[in-house]
Amino acid sequence: MLEIKNLHVSIEEEQKEILRGLDLKVGPGEVHAIMGPNGSGKSTLASVLAGRDGYEVTEGSISFDGDDLLELEADERAREGLFLAFQYPVELPGVSMSNFLKQAVSSVREHRGLDALSAGDFLKLMKEKAALVHLDPALKARAVNEGFSGGEKKRNEIFQLAMLDPKLAILDETDSGLDIDALRIVADGVNTLRSSDRSFVVITHYQRLLDYIVPDVVHVLVDGKIVLSGDKSLALKLEEHGYDWIRDESALPAS
Amino acid sequence: MSDNSTELLHEVADSEYKYGFVTDIESEKAPIGLNEDTVRFISAKKNEPDWLLKWRLKAYQHFVSLTDKEAMPDWAHLNIPEIDLQAISYYSAPKQNPEYESLDEVDPELLETFSKLGIPVQEQERLVGIAVDVVMDSVSVTTTFNAELDKNGIIFCSFGKAVQNHPELVKKYLGRVVPYTDNYFAALNSAVFSDGSFCYIPKGVRCPVELSTYFRINAAGTGQFERTLIVADDDSYVSYLEGCTAPQRDENQLHAAVVEIVAMESAEVKYSTIQNWYPGNADGVGGIFNFVTKRGICEGDRSKISWTQLETGSAITWKYPSCILKGDHSVGEFYSVAFTKGKQQADTGTKMIHIGKDTSSTIISKGISAGNSQNAYRGLVRVNRGAENARNFSQCDSMLLGDRCGAHTYPYLEISNPSAQVEHEATTSKVGEDQIFYCKARGISETDAIKLIVNGFCKEILAKLPMEFAVEARNLLAIELEGSVG
Numbered sequence: 001m002l003e004i005k006n007l008h009v010s011i012e013e014e015q016k017e018i019l020r021g022l023d024l025k026v027g028p029g030e031v032h033a034i035m036g037p038n039g040s041g042k043s044t045l046a047s048v049l050a051g052r053d054g055y056e057v058t059e060g061s062i063s064f065d066g067d068d069l070l071e072l073e074a075d076e077r078a079r080e081g082l083f084l085a086f087q088y089p090v091e092l093p094g095v096s097m098s099n100f101l102k103q104a105v106s107s108v109r110e111h112r113g114l115d116a117l118s119a120g121d122f123l124k125l126m127k128e129k130a131a132l133v134h135l136d137p138a139l140k141a142r143a144v145n146e147g148f149s150g151g152e153k154k155r156n157e158i159f160q161l162a163m164l165d166p167k168l169a170i171l172d173e174t175d176s177g178l179d180i181d182a183l184r185i186v187a188d189g190v191n192t193l194r195s196s197d198r199s200f201v202v203i204t205h206y207q208r209l210l211d212y213i214v215p216d217v218v219h220v221l222v223d224g225k226i227v228l229s230g231d232k233s234l235a236l237k238l239e240e241h242g243y244d245w246i247r248d249e250s251a252l253p254a255s
Numbered sequence: 256m257s258d259n260s261t262e263l264l265h266e267v268a269d270s271e272y273k274y275g276f277v278t279d280i281e282s283e284k285a286p287i288g289l290n291e292d293t294v295r296f297i298s299a300k301k302n303e304p305d306w307l308l309k310w311r312l313k314a315y316q317h318f319v320s321l322t323d324k325e326a327m328p329d330w331a332h333l334n335i336p337e338i339d340l341q342a343i344s345y346y347s348a349p350k351q352n353p354e355y356e357s358l359d360e361v362d363p364e365l366l367e368t369f370s371k372l373g374i375p376v377q378e379q380e381r382l383v384g385i386a387v388d389v390v391m392d393s394v395s396v397t398t399t400f401n402a403e404l405d406k407n408g409i410i411f412c413s414f415g416k417a418v419q420n421h422p423e424l425v426k427k428y429l430g431r432v433v434p435y436t437d438n439y440f441a442a443l444n445s446a447v448f449s450d451g452s453f454c455y456i457p458k459g460v461r462c463p464v465e466l467s468t469y470f471r472i473n474a475a476g477t478g479q480f481e482r483t484l485i486v487a488d489d490d491s492y493v494s495y496l497e498g499c500t501a502p503q504r505d506e507n508q509l510h511a512a513v514v515e516i517v518a519m520e521s522a523e524v525k526y527s528t529i530q531n532w533y534p535g536n537a538d539g540v541g542g543i544f545n546f547v548t549k550r551g552i553c554e555g556d557r558s559k560i561s562w563t564q565l566e567t568g569s570a571i572t573w574k575y576p577s578c579i580l581k582g583d584h585s586v587g588e589f590y591s592v593a594f595t596k597g598k599q600q601a602d603t604g605t606k607m608i609h610i611g612k613d614t615s616s617t618i619i620s621k622g623i624s625a626g627n628s629q630n631a632y633r634g635l636v637r638v639n640r641g642a643e644n645a646r647n648f649s650q651c652d653s654m655l656l657g658d659r660c661g662a663h664t665y666p667y668l669e670i671s672n673p674s675a676q677v678e679h680e681a682t683t684s685k686v687g688e689d690q691i692f693y694c695k696a697r698g699i700s701e702t703d704a705i706k707l708i709v710n711g712f713c714k715e716i717l718a719k720l721p722m723e724f725a726v727e728a729r730n731l732l733a734i735e736l737e738g739s740v741g
Contacts, residue, residue, distance in 0.1 A: 083696075090687070092690055093712065100694075
């Protein structure tokens with residue numbers, strides 16, 4: 001599904017290398033967690049995968065379902081089935097959720113050769129998917145993320161994920177700022193959406209989320225590289241001991 | 256903003272005017288230049304009564320008496336090139352000037368023009384609820400739905416016709432809200448206006464249709480000076496729509512219209528405009544100079560005047576639809592979206608003059624600037640000494656697309672009564688890279704993202720437009736934003 005090879009990425013304005021030779025392979029239906037300390041490059045990885053401007057890939061490759069991901073614009077990636085749940089969802093004043101999603105869903109469906117949904121079917125779909133994350137159906141008339149609480153914004157991301165039916169979903173610190181109830185709702189939503197033809201990359205700072213969304217593989221990202229991979233027990237170990245022991249163990253060259 | 260989105264915004268901003276074409280209809284022109292004979296020529300052409308010729312001549316005398324200093328208004332945030340008033344022809348009428356019995360008799364080329372604009376008259380006619388008085392190069396060509404209006408005693412006709420058939424009404428109200436001494440362009444208009452629309456709603460009548468007029472400048476080098484007068488008698492209601500498109504031109508064209516509205520006791524007038532005159536090419540060559548004086552008076556108690564406008568066209572827009580709130584409990588409203596791109600300049604806003612007691616006014620203005628354009632809101636709220644308990648709420652929001660344009664807000668408050676409550680809010684935002692990326696991450700293209708965001712920004716204003724217009728307005732905004740992509 002996703003194969004990243006030796007990825008080197010710098011921030012354009014700063015000429016500073018953030019990712020330094022990252023390798024990652026995610027198979028269909030797999031859930032991979034990426035954990036790491038602050039500043040290790042987690043969010044940069046999410047941004048580069050989704051195609052945000054401002055990053056320069058200096059080396060390496062990313063293939064997504066057989067395509068060269070780096071050749072595609074952000075909107076093309078989304079239409080191809082890549083979804084990013086934002087760490088900080090953006091407000092679009094005056095743009096209603098239903099209008100926004102109608103446009104998003106129809107461009108994605110058109111790209112996939114599917115017929116446009118009728119107005120009735122679309123509303124039905126919205127209602128069904130909103131229920132997954134306990135969002136009030138009245139939200140369709142509200143402006144995108146405007147006046148949403150922190151928890152609502154995160155649930156809204158998972159709702160959009162459900163609406164767009166991607167092949168690969170990247171959750172960028174979706175757990176940050178959530179209380180335990182909201183965390184559970186979000187995790188339940190994600191678990192419902194797990195399937196054999198949908199993969200997840202779950203980026204998180206804390207192990208807590210992984211109690212609910214149980215990953216197939218856990219990777220530890222330190223200083224722009226994946227230094228250790230393992231099963232879910234690795235996450236527990238990180239929770240207990242922090243990240244320092246990995247730095248020592250992997251004997252990273254001094255940077 | 257990243258290079259990519261900035262580039263796109265520039266593309267959008269530089270996109271060409273999509274309604275540029277010239278209709279080949281023979282017209283009869285006045286000799287070029289402006290003097291007393293021009294005024295007499297126009298008046299004679301229109302077979303006007305003596306009192307109107309005298310009024311025009313007084314206006315002309317006033318116009319020439321204006322010294323250079325007080326002539327062209329120069330306080331606006333506009334860079335106005337010198338306009339040679341002697342190089343303009345002040346009257347041009349389609350040569351065939353008969354009264355049409357049916358659309359079959361109308362010059363087919365004219366009908367073709369309207370269909371290119373997407374507003375075929377035939378279709379308009381069938382659209383229930385719209386009567387169209389088509390003004391092409393100043394002379395009214397066809398009027399529909401007259402029967403329905405007659406039944407209610409509503410008068411809706413060309414200004415010229417009103418002068419012939421209802422001189423007493425015209426004489427009573429002409430210049431009452433915008434006297435010819437009001438400003439440079441109002442004086443010019445009063446002297447040389449060629450035609451326009453007239454509307455009278457009798458007491459107690461709710462006009463059953465949206466009255467609609469499309470204006471068009473067609474003959475090359477002809478300034479258009481229309482004059483509109485709307486009188487709503489006691490307890491009446493009318494919604495009036497005005498939409499403009501103009502063909503592509505290389506030389507600048509002067510457009511100096513005057514609109515006057517009188518609302519008597521408990522009357523309500525809703526005036527909506529879509530303005531899409533030719534804005535000039537990407538280098539700022541050509542384009543319409545749109546210097547308009549629009550003003551309404553809430554003469555009677557509990558009367559209401561509401562202006563809604565979508566301004567997307569013209570090289571230069573100078574326009575302040577205003578309300579004089581004379582009657583007690585009268586209400587004035589101004590809702591505006593002004594979109595500028597390329598080298599366009601707009602200085603637009605309103606004046607709310609509170610005179611009566613318990614009067615209230617609302618101003619909501621949305622300015623969107625793209626390309627190298629300059630977009631200014633200028634609004635005056637004046638509360639006179641005797642205007643007890645006046646209320647005003649003003650909100651002015653500006654949005655910038657790209658980094659080469661400007662947005663400006665000039666609010667003026669003159670409060671002479673301590674009981675007044677006046678609120679003013681203003682915001683300026685830039686369409687963010689973050690917003691565009693968020694949309695793209697959902698599969699929405701960059702162009703569609705900008706459209707969504709801009710439409711969201713002006714949604715509350717577009718919703719004020721009558722439904723037929725709201726659709727047209729959204730389409731127009733979409734076309735304006737489209738650029739060469741998409």
